Amino acid sequence: MKKEISVIISTYNSPEWLQKVLWGYNTQNYRNFELILADDGSKQPTFDLIEQMKKEVFYPIIHVWHEDNGFQKSQILNKAIEACTTDYILMSDGDCIPRPDFVEQHIKYREENHFLSGGYHKLPMNLSKMITKGDIYSNRCFDLFWLKKHGMKTSFKNLKVYAKGWFSDILNFLTPTTPSWNGHNSSGWKRDIVAINGFDERMQYGGQDRELGERLVNYGIKPKQIRYSTVCLHLDHPRGYATKESIDKNKNIRKETRTEKKKWTPYGIVKS
Template sequence: MQTERDFEILIADDGSDSRTAAVVERFRNSCDIETHHVWHENDGFRKCEILNRAIEQANSDYLLFTDGDCIPRPDFLAVHLREAEPKRFLSGTYNNLPESFKGLITEANVRSGLAFRINWLRTNGLPFSSKCLRLVRNKTFTSVMNRLTTTRPTWNGCNVSGWKSDIEAVNGYDERMRYGGLDREIGLRMNNLGIRGKQIRFKAICLHVDHPRGYMNDEDLQRNLSIRNDTIRSKLTRTPYGIRRAA
């Protein structure tokens, strides 16, 4: 469903069962895009570990990350490639939709772009807020808004891209981290290394239908916050708990 077709897909699978493998296989057989299923056994929330394995296996010099519950607009990849710059990572976000949209988003209205139009979303129950402005498709408006926004460009796993060499330089994701801010921490290390974020939240658009998060708990959130604070305090650039571990 992307206008840009020259890419590969790596599915970083944190221990799902054979049903997911079957879906991936059907997808692989139905399209001409090279697709790799990077999987490990279910042993709790180990997203950082499987992301690091996918980074290792990626063939491209430039990597775009999103989540399996996000729906990218057809120009999503093209925007990231167009905006890429040396020693920068691109910071986007998602537009969150109520759970009631679960049965409303279809392949047809994603392909046509209807699912990303403010009027259609409002008609189907999305409350209006300033976040809806991210869906406006006007080059001048989106460029101005990306410059004016007070939101800092952080590494947001739902919508972020960067150079593989930069990601390897900080040693990827910290595998001690669980749900809650794990993506922000790798962005902090990139900042410490001089790799700055570039805001594209008004250009690279994806949707996310809200859902329960049974895997979230206060203990993990506090541990993650402590790791992030240590990264800030020590100006850490490379985690020892990432892609490459000390022997």
């Protein structure tokens, strides 16, 4: 059976976190998907994990890898986009555990000439480490009482964990956040992403996903807010690759994209 949706997961030398994420996709209610791992140069432990997980999970895993040359996520994501065999692409990260209805909700809300903008719920490091295979397969890790019992602080943002159906639709409508392409939880039609030439490979850490979304909007694709309908738990991690230089460079590229209404990047999938 031809797959209906491609899930791209970015990863880099984090096999412990990646395993939890792959377990999460093994709990999905909607099963007709392929999973593309966009690997920014991980070492052997990640390769070993992938071979192990291929024997455990129901979905096909396609491993797209290149040599480690610093933070080059935009490059590997473009290669992963090319590797997708379906018409619709969902992107997330190798530190985001999806709720069992994650892929299903993206399928439900997808729409021509739109992209979907989801959110995440960030966990502290102690909870990130604590979550086990059993917690994921039993869906305990998405139980608000279980999370609070293990140290998650009370917050309005906790609604993301358990909001479903009409309640999540109301919260999506009421949220003041402008929908954007978020690397941890967004989806769109492959033809639209290819039409703007994918990610700008000049961009390293900081906003390369948002810039792609801004070019999609310039191209005429409308963003659709579903941050309370598609839920993933964001595992904590250090961010040693975030430098002021890369962030400032990316801000300038984004400013140019917005002010000049750019749709196409010459530094994307096709090099011009």
